[in-house]
Amino acid sequence: MTLGIAQLIAAYVVLAALLAGLNIFSTLSWLAKALLLIATSAAYLVLYFSFPPLLGWPSGEDLPKRFGLIAVYVQEPDRITGAKGSVFFWVTDKSSSTNVPRAYLLDYDPELHARAREARAKLQKNVPQVGEAVSGDELDLAKMGKPGEERQGAKSHKYTVKFFDAAPEAPPSKTAEMPAPTDDGAAPPPP
Amino acid sequence: MNWGMIGIIFAYLMLALLLFVLLTRTRWSWTIKGLAIVGVGLLMYSTVVSYSPLIGWPTGIKLPKRFNLIGIHVDEPNKNTQAKGTIYLWLTDMEQQIGKNIPRAYKIPYTPALHNKLNEASKKLRKNLPQLGEMELVRNAVTGRLEVDLQFFDMPDPLFPEK
Structure with missing residues (x-):
């Protein structure tokens, strides 16, 4: 259970508690109390059906520190419409026990696009890609060698994503149990 | 909103x-x-x-009728854990405006038939052939339940205006 779901359940409980308190302790007429009850029940139903439309869309949160890259989708900036562009990643978190992929959205950056394009090319050649997202200070090389006034802001807090070929999976241990021989005495198939 | x-x-x-x-x-x-x-x-x-x-996690709502397939991730059934398996798809809805289509993640129950179709679609994606997917609900002859059935086609070439 994620924190988000727990908070939403808490919202339902608070709503029910407030309604119970009003019905028992307020000076409202029974008609008003009944209308409040109906309106609160409608709010429950509306909340219940409101969450599915929110799911599935990419998140603006930071990428996991290490992740397995599944797919990349890029929307380049468009000068005509003024769209700034975005880079979307679909990844699995290497630090999490769950294998459920999550979609992320990052602002378009030509460097990021180039790296993502290379990673996608490797994925197409069946080379699994691991990504690392690092947030840290980077030196803006374009401002090197310039006078002091122009160098202000040369160190920018930049969020960088890099990709590596995933390490090949280790072969199964030789000490693992071997399957029993088949009834006809033939050798068992290799694991 | x-x-x-x-x-x-x-x-x-x-x-x-x-x-x-x-x-x-x-x-x-x-x-x-x-x-x-x-x-x-x-x-x-x-x-x-x-x-x-x-936000960001796959949704279990109905797939769009026609979509552009971007990514596939399959969790096969596991007899040890009794997991039934899940298929995750990342796609854009063909009904969305070009340039505004944001990919969305979906999850559907695993079936071997779907897995095979997705394997074929995945091979074509790796060859840089965009895949157009079509979804329909069909009734399972054995269980009687409605199940998701997908068909994949190579995306048609865009039509350019005549000179």
Whole structure:
């Protein structure tokens, strides 16, 4: 259970508690109390059906520190419409026990696009890609060698994503149990 | 703003209305009323903050009828854990405007037939052949349940205007 779901359940409980308190302790007429009850029940139903439309869309949160890259989708900036562009990643978190992929959205950056394009090319050649997202200070090389006034802001807090070929999976241990021989005495198939 | 956000805002308004009625129409002490104000305020704030962790995960709602397939991830069934398996798809809806199509993640129950079709589609994606998917619900002859069936085609070439 994620924190988000727990908070939403808490919202339902608070709503029910407030309604119970009003019905028992307020000076409202029974008609008003009944209308409040109906309106609160409608709010429950509306909340219940409101969450599915929110799911599935990419998140603006930071990428996991290490992740397995599944797919990349890029929307380049468009000068005509003024769209700034975005880079979307679909990844699995290497630090999490769950294998459920999550979609992320990052602002378009030509460097990021180039790296993502290379990673996608490797994925197409069946080379699994691991990504690392690092947030840290980077030196803006374009401002090197310039006078002091122009160098202000040369160190920018930049969020960088890099990709590596995933390490090949280790072969199964030789000490693992071997399957029993088949009834006809033939050798068992290799694991 | 989509219907999801509108629904959540409606629920918040209901909460605010209930709090308002509690403050004006009950004989509770102001200590309790003050605690109710703080409690509801904290709850609204924490719900807004907790909204982010819900976003990005695949949804189980119905797939679009026609879509552009971007990514596939399959969790096969596991006899040891008794997991039934899940298929995750990342795609854009063909009904969305070009340039505004944002990929969305979906999950559907695993079936071997779907897995085979997705394997073929995946091979074509790796060869840089965009895949157009079509979804329809078909009734399983054995179980009688409606199941998702997908068909994949190579995306047709775009039509360019004549010179």
